[in-house]
Amino acid sequence: MGLFKRVRDISMSQLNHLLDKAEDPVKMLEQYMADMEEDIVEAEKSVAKQIALEKKMHRQLTEAEEMVGKRQTQAMQALEQEKEDLARKALEDKKRHQSKADDLQAQWQVAKENADKLKGQLQQMKDEYETLKGKKQTLQARAEAAKAQKNINQAFSGIGSGSGRKGFDKMEEKVMALESEAEASNELRSGSTSLDKELESLGGSDVDNELAALKAKLKSNKEE
Amino acid sequence: MGFLKKMFGGEKDKPQIVKRSALNLQVGDIVSYDLEDYVVIGVLEYNDEGWVWRDYHLESDDKHIWLSAEQDDELYMGIFEKIKMPLEKPQQKITYDGIDFELDETSTARITVVEGQVGARVGNKVRYWDYCDEEEERFISIEEWDGDFEFSYGYEIDPREVDFMAGS
Numbered sequence: 001m002g003l004f005k006r007v008r009d010i011s012m013s014q015l016n017h018l019l020d021k022a023e024d025p026v027k028m029l030e031q032y033m034a035d036m037e038e039d040i041v042e043a044e045k046s047v048a049k050q051i052a053l054e055k056k057m058h059r060q061l062t063e064a065e066e067m068v069g070k071r072q073t074q075a076m077q078a079l080e081q082e083k084e085d086l087a088r089k090a091l092e093d094k095k096r097h098q099s100k101a102d103d104l105q106a107q108w109q110v111a112k113e114n115a116d117k118l119k120g121q122l123q124q125m126k127d128e129y130e131t132l133k134g135k136k137q138t139l140q141a142r143a144e145a146a147k148a149q150k151n152i153n154q155a156f157s158g159i160g161s162g163s164g165r166k167g168f169d170k171m172e173e174k175v176m177a178l179e180s181e182a183e184a185s186n187e188l189r190s191g192s193t194s195l196d197k198e199l200e201s202l203g204g205s206d207v208d209n210e211l212a213a214l215k216a217k218l219k220s221n222k223e224e
Numbered sequence: 225m226g227f228l229k230k231m232f233g234g235e236k237d238k239p240q241i242v243k244r245s246a247l248n249l250q251v252g253d254i255v256s257y258d259l260e261d262y263v264v265i266g267v268l269e270y271n272d273e274g275w276v277w278r279d280y281h282l283e284s285d286d287k288h289i290w291l292s293a294e295q296d297d298e299l300y301m302g303i304f305e306k307i308k309m310p311l312e313k314p315q316q317k318i319t320y321d322g323i324d325f326e327l328d329e330t331s332t333a334r335i336t337v338v339e340g341q342v343g344a345r346v347g348n349k350v351r352y353w354d355y356c357d358e359e360e361e362r363f364i365s366i367e368e369w370d371g372d373f374e375f376s377y378g379y380e381i382d383p384r385e386v387d388f389m390a391g392s
Contacts, residue, residue, distance in 0.1 A: 041243060041390065048254040048391035051261050058285055122389075 026140050033136065036129050040122070047122050050115040057108040064101035068094050244388035246293035246301055249280050251340035252391030255291060257303070257381070260284050262291075264391075268344060269337030279304075281342055290376065291386075301386065304365065304378030311373065314353040314366045320377060325355035325364045344369070 015032065022028040071094030078087035244253055253264045266281030277294035290304040309320060316327050335348040344350075348369070355364040365376045 044244075044389040045391065048252065048389040051254050051389070052252060052263050052391060055261070055263050055284065062286065 026144070029136060029139055033129070033132060036125070036132070040125055040129060043118075043122050043125060047115070047118045050111065050118050054108065054111040054115045057104060057111050061101060061104040061108050064097050064104055067097040068101055071097060242390070244390045246291070246299060246383060246386065246388070247278060247295055249278075249388060250390075250392060254389040254391060255280070255282055256387040256389070257291075257385060260287075262287075262289065265340050266342035267337060267339035268335060268342045270333040270350070271336045272331050272333035275333075276336075278337070279342075281340065290378070292378070299383050300380065301383050302363065302378045302380045304363075304376040307375050307377045309364075309375040311366075311375070313373070318355060318364060320364055323357050323362060325357055325362075328354045328356050330354070 018028065071090045075087040075090035075094065078084070078090055242248060244250075249255070249264050249267065251264055251267060255262045255264060262282035262284045264280050265283045268279045268281075270277050270279070275294075277292060280291040280293075282289050282291055288306070290306075292302045292304060294300045307320070309318070311318065314327070314330070318325050330351070330353045332349055332351045335344050335346055335350065338344050338346050351368040353366040355366075356362065361379060363378050363380075365378065367374045367376075
């Protein structure tokens with residue numbers, strides 16, 4: 001009957017599957033429920049009209065049956081008063097009302113079945129909506145948790161292979177290079193210190209030697 | 225996007241259906257109560273110096289009842305049926321169906337909304353007398369319309385017991 005326009009073919013498991021795949025499950029769920037709400041309101045309208053129609057037919061049926069009873073009584077009264085023509089007229093009209101009542105009985109039966117069927121479908125739809133409403137919070141929390149987890153994972157993966165990690169690597173290399181340089185310069189510094197000392201000591205003896213050599217030369221010159 | 229859709233007819237305007245509650249029912253709506261579906265065939269809104277309540281004339285087959293709804297600190301709802309009482313005029317105490325009722329309040333209200341089969345016009349003034357039994361579970365309401373008294377007997381119902389369907 002077109003009650004479930006947009007959402008009729010989606011079961012809860014299908015919905016869960018769609019939500020799992022959706023980029024923004026919360027937004028999708030909210031849209032789904034909004035569509036469903038709209039469908040329910042539209043469906044209510046159809047059901048209300050069907051119920052009103054069923055009630056109207058039942059009223060007409062009751063009226064027709066009342067007329068059948070009334071004409072029957074009038075026919076009896078006419079016969080009691082020996083007014084056969086009037087009794088015949090009453091019975092003819094009774095037949096007309098009886099025929100109308102029979103038609104209405106069949107129509108009302110169909111209208112009642114339709115109304116009950118639509119009411120059942122609407123109730124099913126409302127029950128499903130209520131179930132969804134209850135599950136919405138859970139699904140929302142699940143979606144939010146998944147989103148948070150994704151963010152954390154991305155943050156972690158960013159550290160592992162992203163520019164952040166590369167930056168750290170470079171920095172580490174730089175630090176290591178600096179450390180090496182520092183070590184090297186330290187070695188150089190300590191090396192130069194010892195060399196100076198050695199040279200100093202060496203230098204000292206050279207001068208002494210030279211001085212001694214000069215002294216010796218001067219002494220030999222004098223002696224010559 | 226919405227603007228473009230509207231510009232190029234992507235989205236057709238459709239009449240908005242207002243979700244029904246006990247305070248906005250219309251003629252043609254359905255009220256389901258106590259396993260019975262009733263069609264709203266009349267709406268009356270009363271206003272007594274700002275106190276507003278609504279009475280709905282409901283029909284199911286041959287049965288006619290009145291649903292009364294008032295939003296106070298919470299929603300109050302009652303089901304009433306028209307009755308006959310051998311009373312010339314309202315009194316402080318009355319008895320119906322073997323139950324004693326005491327006058328609870330009396331005042332005058334103005335009719336502000338009329339729809340369908342209610343036998344009243346907007347602007348009509350109605351004097352009313354509300355009675356309740358000792359347990360405050362059953363009520364009698366007397367209304368004076370153009371000098372004639374109308375009597376109703378009713379009881380309070382839980383709003384959760386009632387379901388509404390918009391018929392338009």
